[in-house]
Amino acid sequence: MSVIRLLVLGAVRQHGRAHGYQVRNDLEYWGAHEWSNAKPGSIYHALKQMAKQGLLHAHETAPSTAGGPPRTEYEITEQGTEEYFRLLRESLTSYDQKPDVLSAGLGLMVDLDRAEALALLEQRMRAIGEWRRSVTEYYTPEDGPGRLGHIGEIMDFWVRSADFGAEWTRGLIERIRAGAYTFAGEGEPFVGVLAEGEENPYATGERHPGDAH
Amino acid sequence: MSVIRLLVLGAVRQHGRAHGYQVRNDLEYWGAHEWSNAKPGSIYHALKQMAKQGLLHAHETAPSTAGGPPRTEYEITEQGTEEYFRLLRESLTSYDQKPDVLSAGLGLMVDLDRAEALALLEQRMRAIGEWRRSVTEYYTPEDGPGRLGHIGEIMDFWVRSADFGAEWTRGLIERIRAGAYTFAGEGEPFVGVLAEGEENPYATGERHPGDAH
DNA sequence: CCCTCGCTAGTCAAAGTTGACTACCAGGTC
DNA sequence: GACCTGGTAGTCAACTTTGACTAGCGAGGG
Numbered sequence: 307m308s309v310i311r312l313l314v315l316g317a318v319r320q321h322g323r324a325h326g327y328q329v330r331n332d333l334e335y336w337g338a339h340e341w342s343n344a345k346p347g348s349i350y351h352a353l354k355q356m357a358k359q360g361l362l363h364a365h366e367t368a369p370s371t372a373g374g375p376p377r378t379e380y381e382i383t384e385q386g387t388e389e390y391f392r393l394l395r396e397s398l399t400s401y402d403q404k405p406d407v408l409s410a411g412l413g414l415m416v417d418l419d420r421a422e423a424l425a426l427l428e429q430r431m432r433a434i435g436e437w438r439r440s441v442t443e444y445y446t447p448e449d450g451p452g453r454l455g456h457i458g459e460i461m462d463f464w465v466r467s468a469d470f471g472a473e474w475t476r477g478l479i480e481r482i483r484a485g486a487y488t489f490a491g492e493g494e495p496f497v498g499v500l501a502e503g504e505e506n507p508y509a510t511g512e513r514h515p516g517d518a519h
Numbered sequence: 520m521s522v523i524r525l526l527v528l529g530a531v532r533q534h535g536r537a538h539g540y541q542v543r544n545d546l547e548y549w550g551a552h553e554w555s556n557a558k559p560g561s562i563y564h565a566l567k568q569m570a571k572q573g574l575l576h577a578h579e580t581a582p583s584t585a586g587g588p589p590r591t592e593y594e595i596t597e598q599g600t601e602e603y604f605r606l607l608r609e610s611l612t613s614y615d616q617k618p619d620v621l622s623a624g625l626g627l628m629v630d631l632d633r634a635e636a637l638a639l640l641e642q643r644m645r646a647i648g649e650w651r652r653s654v655t656e657y658y659t660p661e662d663g664p665g666r667l668g669h670i671g672e673i674m675d676f677w678v679r680s681a682d683f684g685a686e687w688t689r690g691l692i693e694r695i696r697a698g699a700y701t702f703a704g705e706g707e708p709f710v711g712v713l714a715e716g717e718e719n720p721y722a723t724g725e726r727h728p729g730d731a732h
Numbered sequence: 733c734c735c736t737c738g739c740t741a742g743t744c745a746a747a748g749t750t751g752a753c754t755a756c757c758a759g760g761t762c
Numbered sequence: 763g764a765c766c767t768g769g770t771a772g773t774c775a776a777c778t779t780t781g782a783c784t785a786g787c788g789a790g791g792g
Contacts, residue, residue: 351747
């Protein structure tokens with residue numbers, strides 16, 4: 307499950323036709339550089355790779371109007387659209403502890419219709435529950451917890467994280483069920499990408515304290 | 520910050536002298552294959568790379584007693600020990616949202632003394648607080664939250680995750696302060712690695728439901 | 733006594749990630 | 763009019779990660 311691929315496919319799809327730098331800006335607008343590994347190198351690599359695999363179609367265009375090297379524009383193919391929705395559905399249902407996947411799914415969930423988003427999130431709840439059950443069973447030594455010593459803290463941390471994830475998901479489900487946000491097929495969609503030339507209110511390279519360096 | 524490096528250094532250090540397969544088994548014993556990218560390829564790669572960089576010293580040994588190809592044993596160098604403690608301290612103090620780093624730190628924190636572990640975790644609390652403050656300031660549009668539409672859910676998720684992380688850390692600090700676990704210099708350490716030939720009670724390739732595939 | 737199974741111990745090519753670097757142009761400035 | 767800054771658009775080499783593959787040995791079944 308590559309978060310970059312999901313994000314890049316989502317960005318290209320919303321634009322219809324986009325070049326690398328636009329995608330890069332969208333991801334920054336979404337804050338993706340903060341919670342995922344969305345860096346220039348990864349983005350351009352993903353575009354090229356997915357073009358090679360037929361998920362995107364590359365158009366070589368004339369050198370840009372505003373300086374810089376000639377740029378390549380990409381369009382999503384039918385195969386790419388299928389892959390996009392596959393990744394998006396997976397990001398919302400699977401519980402894999404790495405929060406970047408879920409974040410990407412949240413940013414793009416409105417490309418689904420409301421009913422499906424709800425169904426996927428319900429499925430997520432079940433997945434978390436099953437994960438929790440299997441892990442607590444599996445890692446509890448016969449002579450009770452505590453037997454693991456400080457290693458047990460790791461498990462405690464996972465399990466409580468899973469509980470937190472479930473609780474948060476439940477809240478999200480309620481908000482969506484109560485009518486929050488605009489999903490596919492519900493009129494004017496939320497504008498999630500930057501138009502050509504629009505400035506990004508959140509774009510700075512600023513670091514936050516506590517960031518790992 | 521490479522989790523693999525931290526884990527591998529920690530495992531080699533506890534053994535005194537270890538070959539790749541032993542390290543691999545320790546990481547499985549710690550459950551690291553569940554919450555980090557500890558796979559054979561990564562482990563062997565990290566060993567080789569760190570040997571090249573002088574963090575480990577490699578001994579070529581005779582073909583093993585129990586079949587298989589000739590194996591290489593590694594010992595940690597002084598430089599490697601420094602790097603190990605640097606990574607370990609960083610894993611406990613820095614807040615980077617990816618839970619694998621913290622998990623590794625938890626598994627290895629008893630290599631520090633109790634006072635230092637507590638100080639580092641207090642530092643972690645402060646880092647989470649600063650991170651939270653800077654992010655909520657920075658990403659709150661002038662016309663109030665909600666302005667971000669569903670994209671705001673991503674931020675809500677991060678911020679609440681940070682709160683959860685802080686709360687959990689506080690609990691851990693209390694347990695440690697109350698005398699839980701055995702830290703460096705406090706007598707018989709907890710046995711965190713498998714002796715040669717000891718079987719691993721948690722070793723199966725079993726998948727858990729909800730795992731991403 | 734042969735054959736398969738599973739464990740030990742690891743390799744390798746392909747893919748992905750990182751961080752630093754390039755080149756070009758516009759606009760201000762000394 | 764030379765220079766410097768900042769934005770646009772992207773490349774590249776070095777490194778890391780992934781998942782599938784290899785090869786040897788012992789135990790046990792037939």
